[in-house]
Amino acid sequence: MTETVLKTKDITKKYKNHLAVNNVNIDIKQGDIYGLIGKNGAGKTTLLRMISGLTMPSGGDIELFNETSNDGLNKSRMRTGCIIETPSFFPYLSATKNLEYYRIQKGIVDKKCVEDTLKMVGLEDTGKKKFKDFSLGMKQRLGLAFAIIGSPDLLILDEPINGLDPTGIVEFRELLLKLNKEKNITIIISSHILGELSQLATNYGFIHNGHLIEQISSKELEGKCKRHLAIKVDNTEKATVIIEKQLETKKYEVLNNNEIRLYDYVDTPEIVTQALVLNEVMVSSINQTGINLENYFIELIGGNYNA
Numbered sequence: 001m002t003e004t005v006l007k008t009k010d011i012t013k014k015y016k017n018h019l020a021v022n023n024v025n026i027d028i029k030q031g032d033i034y035g036l037i038g039k040n041g042a043g044k045t046t047l048l049r050m051i052s053g054l055t056m057p058s059g060g061d062i063e064l065f066n067e068t069s070n071d072g073l074n075k076s077r078m079r080t081g082c083i084i085e086t087p088s089f090f091p092y093l094s095a096t097k098n099l100e101y102y103r104i105q106k107g108i109v110d111k112k113c114v115e116d117t118l119k120m121v122g123l124e125d126t127g128k129k130k131f132k133d134f135s136l137g138m139k140q141r142l143g144l145a146f147a148i149i150g151s152p153d154l155l156i157l158d159e160p161i162n163g164l165d166p167t168g169i170v171e172f173r174e175l176l177l178k179l180n181k182e183k184n185i186t187i188i189i190s191s192h193i194l195g196e197l198s199q200l201a202t203n204y205g206f207i208h209n210g211h212l213i214e215q216i217s218s219k220e221l222e223g224k225c226k227r228h229l230a231i232k233v234d235n236t237e238k239a240t241v242i243i244e245k246q247l248e249t250k251k252y253e254v255l256n257n258n259e260i261r262l263y264d265y266v267d268t269p270e271i272v273t274q275a276l277v278l279n280e281v282m283v284s285s286i287n288q289t290g291i292n293l294e295n296y297f298i299e300l301i302g303g304n305y306n307a
């Protein structure tokens with residue numbers, strides 16, 4: 001069974017009378033890239049700050065690498081790397097000098113890790129170029145270098161893609177995938193734009209007004225969003241035989257509530273209904289469905305999305 005890296009149980013943060021995070025339960029397994037999606041003010045940063053120990057929860061529990069006590073959590077947080085507030089870099093120093101400063105500050109003995117980390121994030125050829133002259137993409141990558149220099153097992157990233165141009169987004173995404181695949185780093189990453197994290201996240205947590213309103217794997221989400229016919233029948237076994245034999249397609253899935261998702265014949269539901277009914281399968285409903293990822297999120301939070 002895959003190891004649980006992070007679990008929160010009813011975690012809550014209250015500022016005066018305002019519940020910024022309200023009884024949130026998330027579950028992240030080793031190797032996941034967990035996309036935390038919510039519009040501005042939803043509670044993403046507050047949740048990530050509690051996980052990384054920058055602020056104390058008002059209630060609930062955190063389990064990180066199987067530790068739940070304060071001492072245990074402090075120890076397990078040494079296995080994390082974070083970009084929550086932008087790390088401050090010295091504007092007149094190079095990438096190497098800046099990272100060297102953080103290597104010493106974090107008490108990392110291995111001097112070579114500065115060079116290795118810069119290589120990992122693609123900043124090995126920046127020479128004496130000063131941080132102040134870096135592009136935003138380079139600055140974000142140096143931020144990531146800061147987060148991974150201690151070889152963390154979990155990366156906690158708060159909106160690291162914010163402000164990047166489309167090329168920068170693709171590059172940053174590829175870098176995170178590389179860290180996940182090659183270094184086996186589990187990642188939790190927040191964004192207010194679902195599309196930014198598609199092609200990256202393996203799981204999503206949707207947060208709205210402090211509540212986690214849905215936790216879903218990317219596979220399930222793709223299935224829900226892909227255009228299909230949602231068919232409710234009395235006998236799925238019989239129905240799938242008809243779909244395969246008579247309609248000659250295997251592009252379907254059977255859900256456990258007597259529903260079949262058919263990815264063929266989407267624009268001709270009458271053909272499907274006729275085939276099923278003539279073979280004595282009762283069809284209680286048949287609907288065309290499927291939406292794009294961004295609209296899925298908007299529908300989930302009840303429309304009215306002003307990011």
Ligand SMILES: Nc1ncnc2c1ncn2[C@@H]1O[C@H](COP(=O)(O)OP(=O)(O)OP(=O)(O)O)[C@@H](O)[C@H]1O
Nearest residue numbers: 015018020038039040041042043044045046047192
């Ligand atoms: N230190 C604080 N004191 C009082 N209220 C706060 C504090 N920090 C956050 N909040 C409030 O908690 C709510 C959640 O804020 P949070 O920053 O976690 O949201 P977010 O999803 O990260 O949004 P953004 O994308 O805008 O950063 C907001 O209403 C915010 O005003």
